[in-house]
Amino acid sequence: MTIKYRPILVATLVLVGLSLTLSSCFNTEKKSTEKSIENDTLATKYPSDVISFMEQWKILLGDGTKTDKLVKYKKDDFFYVDTDGKTDWVVYKTPNSGITSRTSSNTRTELGQKEHWIPEVGGKLTGTLKVMHVSTSADARVAASYSVVVGQIHSDEGNENEPLKIFYKKFPGHKKGSVFWNYEINTAGDNSKRWDYSSAVWGYDMSVVGKSPTSYPEEPEDGIEIGEEFSYEVNVHKGIMYLTFTSEGHETVKFTKNLLKSDFATKADIPEQIWNLYASIGRDGTEIDTAYAGEIQYFKQGAYNQTNGKKPEDNIVWSTGSETYGGDIAKQYANGCYAEVWFKDATVGPSTAPTVE
Template sequence: MNKKIIVSAAMFLVVSLVIVLSGCKDAAKETNTTTTSAKSKNEVAKPVYASEVIPFFDHWSLILGDGSNAGIANNFESKDFFYTVNDGNNDWIVFKTPNGGNTHGTSNNTRTELAQTKKWYPKTADDKLTATLKVMNVSATGDARVAASHAVVVGQIHSADNHENEPLKIFYKKFPGHTKGSVFWHYEINTAGDDNSVRWDFSSAVWGNNFSFVGTEANTPPEEPEEGIALGEEFSYVIEVKDGIMSLKFISEGHETKTFTKNLIKSEYTTTADIPEQTQKLFVPIGQDGVERKNAYAGEGCFFKLGAYNQTNGKSPEINKNWCSGAETHGGDIQKQYKDGNYAEVWFKTATITVSDSAVSNQGYFTKNDKIK
């Protein structure tokens, strides 16, 4: 046989073998890549905890919408009440709570809410809470004549002492069929004397109407506010208490920034003649006609609260036409309430807290038997 033919055949065989081996190697690479890709798709994403979105949870105790106390909520989530979502731009903390279910303490209302674990005193305070949020849902049902229907409280100052009243509650309220809702804030008097059942709130509008704007019939709401806030529309609040004065600031793009001040250590409601007209119409007819102690909240330990405190409940308006909404609760079945819109849901994007040196530890204050309104 010709030597050239033999060499050429040998070379052909070597080249062919190299090509085959190379092809096998590439196929193996493809197989490995596919396997890795499939593994990546099947991996469970690590949850983003609320304490990663707003890293101040060492300062708060969390109450859930079923009445349970979750305590310090670092690296914690609850699929029904407290978790995070991403809207494509930002992570948000979701606070969600039904109209009806197990409530905390003596309250008629459910909440998924943070309570500050340190209390401070208004007279010596230098304390501040800020938050940016959007309300995503308020109850679909409720008597339109009841002031608390279709409302949720998204921030508070609460007293930890004596009557345990509330010098501040920040509300969002929107009636069914309306595009825009109202943001307003309340001051609750710190009642003089032992009978706290006569206490009342005074409501100030921020954007839209105040608490006193109600419907003429159970299913007939008042007119929609022109300068209101829609569901899903961001707004921010700043609460600052210093040397006995509470300063409030409300900010939302496209809306006028609003500011307010209130003295927390010197009352303006010490006689029946001081009771405002709004209160005369809303609270006095149902027997809430008290007056406030002269030094208001001076000497009382106070603390901040933040979250979704649902103001719509299933109790009959005959009990209290301001606070008992007669809303649908499905006998306390949470999932049924969530399915047909009978719940409150609030998303928080940012929040900060500044606590003065005079604040004292309040750890252990919040237990299942505590009276928290």
């Protein structure tokens, strides 16, 4: 008897071929998926990949999120990495209204130093940054309007005041904004009498304001543009604060401030700037003679938005009357009611002896 094997053989070969094809497709798809996951992992960058000091900080974000685990941490829309096409930057972004700290009504996406120190021991903070946006909604008569703080020294005891706040401020319609720094007195007695003395770096100091809610002073000739890079160094050494500000195309500016001995211990010491700016809200306090001597301090860095929704009639210095869309963060971002600051480099560590020039 003759057995016809050909049809069986053909069918078998077809099935084997189909099986091999399906297996090949599956393996190709699997490898493609694995490769895609690998590429996504390689493409993900964290702020700690750009600036490596993140283990020394904790952070508060503009939506109230807090964490002290910042290595390989990011959060979209608040704390993440972006690029200008050639350089990676750490982005700090925060709305005009969100959830903030116990001691402030202003939102922030800002680092807080874990290590604390006293001025006699000191420390050093540096940052290279560019401000990409400040709120376009505010009352121009209010000194804090259209501004963001990009670096601080904050006290952790006593009145919990701030011997240093570094600001960037730009009025709507202006190409250039101002960089200035404020010293808040460590108030003697009732802390409700506290005030800040402001010193201009480039552009104006904080006291230059509009004559009406929608009118602005002249644009500063020597100001810093949105997106223009500048750097600061804060070096507190043996109780003396040394500040250095640099930016390409601008004069390097330096300041020295004693944190152990007050310049404002009597009424006669109060500067004219303070009488003009704070008179309407009754802040005319004096400072403890020893200023911040022996008081625990720590650095802060990021975007501390100074523009809020509080009524200017209640405080013409700090209540900016900005639009907040009922606290809706997405709407605030969509309508320019936020602050955004990019850092490409920063360091924190012990103080160094100042250079003798």
